[in-house]
Amino acid sequence: MHLAREAIELLGQMARILWFEGAKHGLRDREWMALRFLSRANRFSRTPSALASYVGTTRGTASFVIGELERLGYIERKRSATDKRSVLLSVTQQGKKFLVRDPISVLLEPIAILDDDAKTRFRDTLRHVLDQADAAEQRHHTDVCKRCIFLREDRTTDSKTAAEFSCRLFRAPIAEAEVDLLCTSFEHHRQ
Numbered sequence: 042m043h044l045a046r047e048a049i050e051l052l053g054q055m056a057r058i059l060w061f062e063g064a065k066h067g068l069r070d071r072e073w074m075a076l077r078f079l080s081r082a083n084r085f086s087r088t089p090s091a092l093a094s095y096v097g098t099t100r101g102t103a104s105f106v107i108g109e110l111e112r113l114g115y116i117e118r119k120r121s122a123t124d125k126r127s128v129l130l131s132v133t134q135q136g137k138k139f140l141v142r143d144p145i146s147v148l149l150e151p152i153a154i155l156d157d158d159a160k161t162r163f164r165d166t167l168r169h170v171l172d173q174a175d176a177a178e179q180r181h182h183t184d185v186c187k188r189c190i191f192l193r194e195d196r197t198t199d200s201k202t203a204a205e206f207s208c209r210l211f212r213a214p215i216a217e218a219e220v221d222l223l224c225t226s227f228e229h230h231r232q
């Protein structure tokens with residue numbers, strides 16, 4: 042238990058890099074979190090309500106964050122092609138360039154220089170902790186589509202043909218490039 046407690050204390054100190062007072066490069070911590078999320082989210086999650094759920098805030102606060110990022114030219118909103126009442130948020134080229142200043146780079150860089158096995162173990166350990174914590178609280182967190190219980194692989198006739206995917210929740214096709222993107226409707230396999 043001592044080692045577990047020590048690990049959590051370290052995580053708490055890392056969290057201070059994510060959550061800070063004031064602004065860094067002109068954005069508050071929630072605005073950075075929103076911009077970072079929108080650059081990694083799939084098409085079902087680039088909406089104001091999914092953003093509010095990911096950031097853990099009200100729709101009103103999320104609207105304020107969206108308005109601020111839009112005013113700065115980092116994101117844009119478009120009507121959804123499938124549902125004209127829905128809005129789809131996208132990071133602009135200017136927003137993508139701005140993301141190189143993300144304050145979390147100081148955490149990303151030391152992790153990036155680990156060898157692949159160490160990076161995988163680190164990621165899987167954090168995921169295991171989150172999965173277990175979610176199960177205990179009966180919640181589910183945001184994660185990548187490829188791990189979701191609703192993802193179905195629709196392999197076509199022969200094994201050489203590239204796999205195609207679909208989502209059983211949204212009843213929609215998923216491109217191979219989308220399986221590594223984040224989704225707020227993600228649900229992991231229960232053990």
Ligand code: SF4
Nearest residue numbers: 186189191192208224
């Ligand atoms: S399969 Fe899961 S993660 Fe992927 S789009 Fe559907 S609900 Fe979201």
